[in-house]
Amino acid sequence: MISKKIEKALNEQIQMEGDASNKYLAMSLWCDQEGMEGAAEFFLGHSEEEKFHMMKLVKYIQDADGKAIIPAFAKPKNNYKNVEDVVKTAYTSEQKVTQSIYKLVSLSLTENDHQTHNFLQWYVSEQLEEEALMRKIIDKIKLIGGGPQSLYFIDEMLSAVHKEEESGAGEEVL
Ligand code: OFO
Numbered sequence: 236m237i238s239k240k241i242e243k244a245l246n247e248q249i250q251m252e253g254d255a256s257n258k259y260l261a262m263s264l265w266c267d268q269e270g271m272e273g274a275a276e277f278f279l280g281h282s283e284e285e286k287f288h289m290m291k292l293v294k295y296i297q298d299a300d301g302k303a304i305i306p307a308f309a310k311p312k313n314n315y316k317n318v319e320d321v322v323k324t325a326y327t328s329e330q331k332v333t334q335s336i337y338k339l340v341s342l343s344l345t346e347n348d349h350q351t352h353n354f355l356q357w358y359v360s361e362q363l364e365e366e367a368l369m370r371k372i373i374d375k376i377k378l379i380g381g382g383p384q385s386l387y388f389i390d391e392m393l394s395a396v397h398k399e400e401e402s403g404a405g406e407e408v409l
Contacts, residue, residue: 241351242301244339249292250306251335256285258328261311262321271386273394274318280397281325288358295354318389319376326369333362372396 237245259282266274296303315321336358343352375392379385 237296237299237301237348237351238346241343241346241348242296244342245292245296245301245351246304246306248335248339249289249296249303250308251332252285252289252292253306253308254311255328255332256282256289257308258282258311259285259325261313262315262325265313265315265321266318269318269386271318271390271393273390273392273397274321277393277397277400278321278325280400288361291357295351299350318386319373322369322372322376326366326373329362329365329369333366336362368396 259278263275263278263282266272266278293303293305312324315324336355340352340355340359343349343355372393376385376389379388379392
């Protein structure tokens with residue numbers, strides 16, 4: 236059984252993960268509109284991942300005899316300057332999610348809630364992976380260059396990362 240304080244904080248995290256899913260979906264659509272199909276697939280995959288993160292929280296709250304609430308989600312940003320702007324926005328968003336997870340972990344400790352603390356460790360590892368991935372992509376875009384001639388190669392790279400992720404092998408491409 237989780238405390239009301241923990242339940243509230245976990246429900247806020249549901250909102251954050253759902254918002255992240257919608258942000259990635261909007262990024263996917265923007266990339267598709269710009270003719271970058273590989274990038275669109277990459278962000279669509281991440282949108283689905285974030286939905287999974289959200290649902291994992293929903294299930295946990297219910298399993299822990301709490302009440303999960305599906306909130307209204309924020310309208311995501313739908314326009315970007317370029318693909319580098321998209322990935323940088325994704326990176327900043329992941330950093331905010333990480334900070335939110337850390338706060339939850341701290342709260343679980345002050346509440347002496349070892350079950351929730353244990354549950355949250357999965358998210359701690361996941362955030363490390365996500366931040367590292369976005370940072371590596373930003374570094375690669377810097378190497379490739381952000382000009383219009385580079386878009387094809389950036390798109391190919393994101394498509395390759397997506398395929399690696401789909402195969403379950405992690406982001407070995409980078
Ligand atoms: Fe679930 O926030 Fe990213 O991974």
